[in-house]
Amino acid sequence: MEEFKAFEKNRKIKQFFMGLLFLSILIGGWFWPLLGYFIPLCMFLGIGVGLWRGRKWCDWYCPRGGFNDVFLKAASPQKEIPKFFKGLPLRIGFLSFLMAMMTIQIIKRWPDPYKIGMFFVVLLTVTTILGIILALIFQQRTWCCFCPIGSLGNWVGRGKYPLKIDSKLCTECKLCYKVCPIQVGAYRYKKDGIETIKDGDCLKCQMCVVSCPKKALKF
Numbered sequence: 767m768e769e770f771k772a773f774e775k776n777r778k779i780k781q782f783f784m785g786l787l788f789l790s791i792l793i794g795g796w797f798w799p800l801l802g803y804f805i806p807l808c809m810f811l812g813i814g815v816g817l818w819r820g821r822k823w824c825d826w827y828c829p830r831g832g833f834n835d836v837f838l839k840a841a842s843p844q845k846e847i848p849k850f851f852k853g854l855p856l857r858i859g860f861l862s863f864l865m866a867m868m869t870i871q872i873i874k875r876w877p878d879p880y881k882i883g884m885f886f887v888v889l890l891t892v893t894t895i896l897g898i899i900l901a902l903i904f905q906q907r908t909w910c911c912f913c914p915i916g917s918l919g920n921w922v923g924r925g926k927y928p929l930k931i932d933s934k935l936c937t938e939c940k941l942c943y944k945v946c947p948i949q950v951g952a953y954r955y956k957k958d959g960i961e962t963i964k965d966g967d968c969l970k971c972q973m974c975v976v977s978c979p980k981k982a983l984k985f
């Protein structure tokens with residue numbers, strides 16, 4: 767338990783600073799529109815990390831993820847995230863919609879970098895409001911389930927650096943579900959032997975690994 771508390775505290779500190787960075791860009795962007803390029807930068811970084819470690823980017827590297835976990839968690843009712851938000855139809859639909867909108871808006875504002883930057887700031891603001899509403903209704907990471915960067919990280923990183931469960935050690939205490947920021951629930955993959963957790967939304971955050979009292983989980 768002491769090990770888990772220390773690990774959680776360390777992760778929270780990193781997420782707190784990333785959350786502050788997120789707020790600074792969100793507010794500062796309205797005064798300096800070039801800060802809006804933070805969105806495409808995160809997109810490239812998220813996909814880059816995804817090719818190597820799946821959704822590891824969304825753990826504490828992502829400023830919005832940090833903001834969600836540290837600033838929104840206390841206000842969230844911690845309900846089960848509805849499956850709809852993790853489903854392919856919403857993810858593909860939302861990604862396609864955003865890509866189409868981004869293309870149209872960039873063409874419309876081309877070649878003014880300030881106007882394009884302001885479009886990204888507006889996009890960041892609208893998606894943050896949406897994320898806050900979903901956090902207040904369900905759980906703080908509901909937005910992360912269909913966030914285009916997260917979905918792309920999931921798809922390009924499927925099978926990379928997988929979490930594994932030793933079914934013989936697991937007692938189904940469900941602690942791994944309770945501490946998981948995105949409600950993967952590693953215990954659900956328990957069968958006979960060592961099983962791979964195939965959920966591409968795993969953030970590789972290690973919270974479940976450190977919290978498991980039976981040491982049944984590892985990467």
Ligand code: SF4
Nearest residue numbers: 936937939940942978
């Ligand atoms: S925390 Fe460990 S023992 Fe408990 S359900 Fe998860 S894997 Fe099983």
Ligand code: SF4
Nearest residue numbers: 946968969971972974
């Ligand atoms: S399954 Fe474990 S490592 Fe993956 S996101 Fe959940 S708590 Fe983190």
